[in-house]
Amino acid sequence: MTSVKLCEIDECKRRAATLCHHCHKDVCKKHFNEHADSLNDELYPLTDQINELATKLSALSSSYITQQSYALLDEWRNGSCQLIEQLYQLKKHEIDVLVNDNFIEIKNEKEKVIRSLEENIKKFIRDDDVTHDAIEEMKETLRNVDKQIAELKDSFIHVQTSTVHIDKNCVIIHSRFLSHHNQKCK
Numbered sequence: 424m425t426s427v428k429l430c431e432i433d434e435c436k437r438r439a440a441t442l443c444h445h446c447h448k449d450v451c452k453k454h455f456n457e458h459a460d461s462l463n464d465e466l467y468p469l470t471d472q473i474n475e476l477a478t479k480l481s482a483l484s485s486s487y488i489t490q491q492s493y494a495l496l497d498e499w500r501n502g503s504c505q506l507i508e509q510l511y512q513l514k515k516h517e518i519d520v521l522v523n524d525n526f527i528e529i530k531n532e533k534e535k536v537i538r539s540l541e542e543n544i545k546k547f548i549r550d551d552d553v554t555h556d557a558i559e560e561m562k563e564t565l566r567n568v569d570k571q572i573a574e575l576k577d578s579f580i581h582v583q584t585s586t587v588h589i590d591k592n593c594v595i596i597h598s599r600f601l602s603h604h605n606q607k608c609k
Contacts, residue, residue, distance in 0.1 A: 428449050429449075430448075430449065430450050430451035430454055431448035431449050431450065432448065432450060432451075432454045435451060435453075435454060437451035437452075437453065437454075438451060439451060440452045440455060441455055443455055443458050445458045445461075445462060446458065492596070496594065499594060503589075507587070514582075518580055518582075521580060522579075522580070526575075526579060529575060529579075530575070533568055533571060533572060533575070536564065536568050537568060540561055540564060540565065540568075543557075543561060544561070
């Protein structure tokens with residue numbers, strides 16, 4: 424004799440009519456219909472979620488995506504420019520230190536030589552006693568001082584710069600969606 428399967432829902436004494444794939448139990452028609460109704464009730468919130476997603480997707484524009492990407496690129500550019508500005512300020516400070524520590528001292532040395540030449544000329548004029556060699560020596564000293572002043576003026580500080588090389592791969596642009604999408608399409 425075959426045994427009759429009963430509904431597996433607690434306290435139900437009816438005969439099982441089918442296997443419910445929702446709860447994986449043998450259930451009677453009444454409980455099967457209740458389960459079917461509860462599944463139908465889940466459709467309405469799903470419809471609301473679908474409508475929300477459709478609204479989000481329709482509100483999403485390419486300009487929004489572009490502006491977000493531009494904002495990140497602008498942030499990178501500003502950070503890079505800030506690094507260059509910091510280096511620029513550091514090098515200006517180095518120039519200031521170099522000038523303050525050395526230029527005045529070198530300039531004072533040249534002024535001493537010029538004052539010494541002035542004193543020698545005054546002495547020669549006052550004493551009315553100058554030789555050809557003394558004149559030539561003063562001319563040579565004047566030429567040397569003139570040359571040193573020109574060097575001081577034109578090349579006291581040498582600034583050697585090189586072009587900033589930016590590797591185009593320091594900013595990489597890609598879309599995770601496209602990689603995923605292309606894989607799905609293949």
